Amino acid sequence: MPTLTIDGQEITVEANTTVLQACEELGIEIPRFCYHDRLSIAGNCRMCLVEMEKSPKPIASCAMPVGEGMVIHTKSPVAEKARKGAMEFLLINHPLDCPICDQGGECDLQDQAVAYGRGGSRFDEHKRAVKDKYLGPLIATTMTRCIHCTRCIRFATEIAGVEELGATYRGEETEIGTYIEAALTSELSGNLVDVCPVGALTNQAYAFSARPWELRKTESIDVHDAVGSNIRIDCRGAEVMRILPRLHEDINEEWLSDRSRYAVDGLALQRLDQPYVRVDGKLKPASWDAAFAAIQARLNAMGEAKGERIAAIAGDMADVESMFALKELFTALGSRNLDCRQDGAKIGGKHRGGYLFNSTIAGIEDADALLLVGCNPRWEATLVNARIRKRWLAGGFPIAVIGGVASATVDLTYKYDYLGAGPATLAEVADGSHHFAGVLAAAERPMIVLGSGALARDDGAALLDLARRIAQDNGMLGGDWNGFNVLHRAASRVGGLDLGFLPGDGGRDVAGILDGAGKGEIDLVWLLGADEIDMTALGQAFVVYQGHHGDSGAHRADVILPGAAYTEKDATWVNTEGRAQIGRRAVFPPGDAREDWTILRAFSAVVEQPLPYDNLQQLRRHMAGEVPSLGAIDVVAAGDMGAFGMAGSVSAEPIVSPVGDYYLANAVCRASAVMAECSQLYTSAGGAGRAGGATGTDG
Amino acid sequence: MKRVPAPPEQQPGNFAFTPENLALAKQHIAKYPPRRQASAVMPLLDLAQRQHQNWLPRAAMDAVAEMLEMPRIRVYEVATFYSMYNLAPVGENFVQVCTTTPCWLRGSDDVVGACKAKLGIDFGETTVDGKFTLIEVECLGACVNAPMMQINDDYYEDLTADSAKAVLEALANGEKPKVGPQNGRHASEPAGGPTTLHAYTGDG
Ligand code: SF4
Ligand code: FES
């Protein structure tokens, strides 16, 4: 533990700390461009120069490890002159186009030029100009602004795991790009915009639309997958302008998956902004009262046993509060036909450990072997995948895959051993006859991750049982380590399972509801944002669609109740780890649309079964009383591991990932023009073809 | 001058080493420890360029990347970094005239003028018959025989406007001019003849 002196203050730090990090520990700010906490050290911008006694020239503090007895000056004339010099060099070729640059107002170069630069330039020659590069539909480039910090290259290479960006040519001719002008094939490419310290890489979808100081910033939660990434929603007036990641070390670190960042335009398109009632086969705008009356009339027509004849299905983006209210409403109406598993996953029940990602996302870094079953994490949970890659890069982390990806050639951004496509291989691992069983047995903290593709099959319960046995037999459930994990992809799923939005005793699950509707045994189906079921199977049933987008559910509906998208409500979601998090309303829902729980509360009064809460606080208190875990925000409680899954025979069918198209996974994405362009480019036939390869279009 | 890659219509669809070059490539790779085969990228690019009329199409870089199991961009970085790799077609005779200070002091301006006049092209251009490409380069390490130019693998040194023209003339006629100093001296011996006793007695 070396001790050094920085600006007259002594500090003792871990060996291998850099001078810059030691300065930060003392709260001394060191300007930097190329240095980034989560990337390797490049030491090429020279902005972090400081004076070190006994050194003939200033040192790059980001790249200099601390040494015993070092004496550092960060504010001495030498240091200040060095910074001014570095800044002057950086600005030599940097255009003076801040007024038309999207980075303006949140630009490291701008800020640091003001704080550490000279007042003016002494450079009278021509500045160089660089052709802009094509990096795909998500990133706008203005390469003349690039200062060659190489952060983007390091991000793509190290974090995103796609070695496609590089620095070509040299010296004054250096250019950053792919050289071949091809779109980056990463689902994390939007983060390049964040790592670029200048305006060279900016958000294409947000180009020239706002200035940072005009934006209202709301901290919220992402619901495009079940990761629960923390986000910041930037709005101007009633419009969501952009979405940025927010730091959460245990979930998304400081990254965000492209779908979550770039589907914003979908929030304003295809919106349901007023109630509709189907009259003579056509959906006609209606008032809330008329819409409620139409549903009530249908209910009344069913007479006494209506509980048996009604059902509710919750979609993948539903929030906990509205599912809770819907469950209570249906219970009050006497129905047990509830399900939050649109895909028919064979999961749920009172043992929480059976459906959670128990190791936790950050816990992946502690694991020492991994078996992925029936999932393509790159598409189903991009940031979980990034964590797996991070762990893999650290070394000593054998990874094996069973199903989920079409073949061993699918790029998950790390090397893996493709054991096979079907349940038979899983059974071999379970009975110990497969060689990878030995790897798991030898590991101290092995993990198994079961994807939703495996659970949604007819033999899902048997696969769950096999996975559980593998966990049990390989020391995954011992002591302080739980290596049994289910990777969900629907933001609503764990919350729905937690509060028991599931068929009650003798109630019908999704398949039963569809079957009943087809046979005329179910008369009314309430879809809470459920778009990914087979609408044609609903037969003659009266369909109430409560949701925010005019997607397949709304097309089939007899009554549409316009709800709020995730950016428009204060609501809770529980991520795949079982971590409840609160999203906050950034803008109001459009037109007549309302926050979802209030719609249900209002309807409950119409049918004279008023729900016992008049505001969100009351609802939450009530809900936390029933399901305490939903009241504990941002905590991951260890899931209990009672009996779950069911031994049974498995089919020989390969296990496929349910995500056919990363960019079109839900109604918001399907409304987004940006996502449509990406889908066209990356996943449709003839596109660049990325990870994945499963078929089907459900989310 | 920046080397602009050949446009797509000039890029061949694929590239494969000839059996002889493949054998040479394997020799280069074998010089490095296992899993360090990427170290062979420069000699392999050079082989590819020699095989392909003295320029490196993208297909060749991709072939090298695949052979060395490197991401393609890492090969593009190397190929663009070193000015010795040509990214677009060049003439049969690739004339590189040094204009760095020592050569310049010794009259490289005349050499450049003679080349331009003789070939009828400017720097960065290729003659219509495809025989010559002329470029300007930085020091090629032969300052002791300044001024000089390099044509393909050969150095022509101690040039004057006339001797430069003569070299180009010979090449244009399909002859093989004598390489090295063009003013009669041997290698980089003192210009006025030997100045030591040993040299005088001829045994040194
Ligand atoms: S594009 Fe941005 S991140 Fe990439 S090297 Fe240039 S300045 Fe750095
Ligand atoms: S931050 Fe140290 S050299 Fe760039």
Ligand code: FES
């Ligand atoms: S300056 Fe021309 S060879 Fe060195």
